[in-house]
Amino acid sequence: MDIICNNIDYQYNKGTKFATYALKKVSLTIKEGEFFGIIGHTGSGKSTFIQHLNALIPIQSGQITIGDYNLFFEPTKKRESKKQKKRMKSKLKDLRRTVGMVFQYPEYQLFADTVKEDVSFAIKNFMPETSEAEVEILTKNAIEMVGLNYFEIKDKSPFEISGGQKRRVAIAGVLAARPQILVLDEPCAGLDPKGKNELWQLLHRLHRDVIKTIIIVSHDMNDVANHCTSSAIFDHGVLKKVGTPKQLFSDQALITECGLEVPVTAYLTNELSKNGIVLDTDFTTDDFCVKLANAIKNQK
Numbered sequence: 001m002d003i004i005c006n007n008i009d010y011q012y013n014k015g016t017k018f019a020t021y022a023l024k025k026v027s028l029t030i031k032e033g034e035f036f037g038i039i040g041h042t043g044s045g046k047s048t049f050i051q052h053l054n055a056l057i058p059i060q061s062g063q064i065t066i067g068d069y070n071l072f073f074e075p076t077k078k079r080e081s082k083k084q085k086k087r088m089k090s091k092l093k094d095l096r097r098t099v100g101m102v103f104q105y106p107e108y109q110l111f112a113d114t115v116k117e118d119v120s121f122a123i124k125n126f127m128p129e130t131s132e133a134e135v136e137i138l139t140k141n142a143i144e145m146v147g148l149n150y151f152e153i154k155d156k157s158p159f160e161i162s163g164g165q166k167r168r169v170a171i172a173g174v175l176a177a178r179p180q181i182l183v184l185d186e187p188c189a190g191l192d193p194k195g196k197n198e199l200w201q202l203l204h205r206l207h208r209d210v211i212k213t214i215i216i217v218s219h220d221m222n223d224v225a226n227h228c229t230s231s232a233i234f235d236h237g238v239l240k241k242v243g244t245p246k247q248l249f250s251d252q253a254l255i256t257e258c259g260l261e262v263p264v265t266a267y268l269t270n271e272l273s274k275n276g277i278v279l280d281t282d283f284t285t286d287d288f289c290v291k292l293a294n295a296i297k298n299q300k
């Protein structure tokens with residue numbers, strides 16, 4: 001299912017003297033199948049935007065369509081019937097199950113006594129009719145999906161496992177509800193290079209096998225160049241440009257204007273072109289190296 005956002009405005013503390021515009025007239029379509037990046041300087045509106053996608057932040061103005069879900073501003077009705085309230089709640093639950101949200105440092109949200117209990121929480125919450133046996137199967141699947149050994153880890157406290165394992169357990173907790181869209185806010189924040197690499201491999205495996213669309217917020221343009229199919233650049237709440245890494249990072253002036261730096265591959269491509277070596281690269285490290293090696297060979 002595609003995500004279609006139309007004219008999304010959002011102000012924190014709306015209607016007070018502390019009102020701050022976090023999003024301004026954002027219109028953006030994210031196609032099913034994308035590994036989509038949300039980039040922008042700090043405070044540019046990235047987290048505010050993604051929290052609209054599963055209605056954690058209610059829409060103030062504009063509209064979002066995600067498959068059959070239609071999100072728009074709804075004034076709170078004083079006289080809503082019990083039936084209407086129940087229907088709304090159930091629809092919201094469905095949406096939150098469909099669009100899984102992994103917050104920044106998700107391991108801080110682990111709370112249960114055991115890993116198994118923590119991961120199964122989402123299943124019990126979103127699918128209360130699921131039998132105990134089925135819950136166990138879904139929990140095991142989710143834990144294995146993130147590359148952990150179920151029998152080794154299931155009875156451990158989430159507080160006695162490593163940082164990398166905690167993050168995987170937290171992601172498993174979101175995957176357990178079988179979302180179709182997975183949104184992750186800075187998934188690699190605070191990880192060492194090995195942990196980061198492993199997490200990227202995990203996300204690509206999930207994207208290939210179980211999750212149709214992945215959306216990540218990232219501050220690291222090298223990661224975006226290497227992993228995202230397309231990205232959107234936010235600047236002070238405004239959506240500046242959407243495109244492939246090649247389209248975005250070729251526009252060095254725009255990237256600088258938005259307070260960001262181009263990935264190393266784009267910087268080197270630009271510098272090499274000033275010296276007469278023109279590389280037609282997509283800015284992934286692999287492609288850049290191949291194109292550079294070819295250019296060197298051709299010069300000999």
Ligand SMILES: Nc1ncnc2c1ncn2[C@@H]1O[C@H](COP(=O)(O)OP(=O)(O)OP(=O)(O)O)[C@@H](O)[C@H]1O
Pocket residue numbers: 012013020021022040041042043044045046047048049
């Ligand atoms: N709870 C809040 N109350 C008031 N203003 C807020 C709140 N959360 C965010 N803002 C403001 O909204 C704007 C957008 O914030 P947001 O958190 O969406 O940015 P971001 O791009 O995710 O930043 P970062 O890269 O630092 O995580 C900023 O000006 C921020 O100060």
Ligand SMILES: [Mg+2]
Pocket residue numbers: 046047048185
């Ligand atoms: Mg943020």
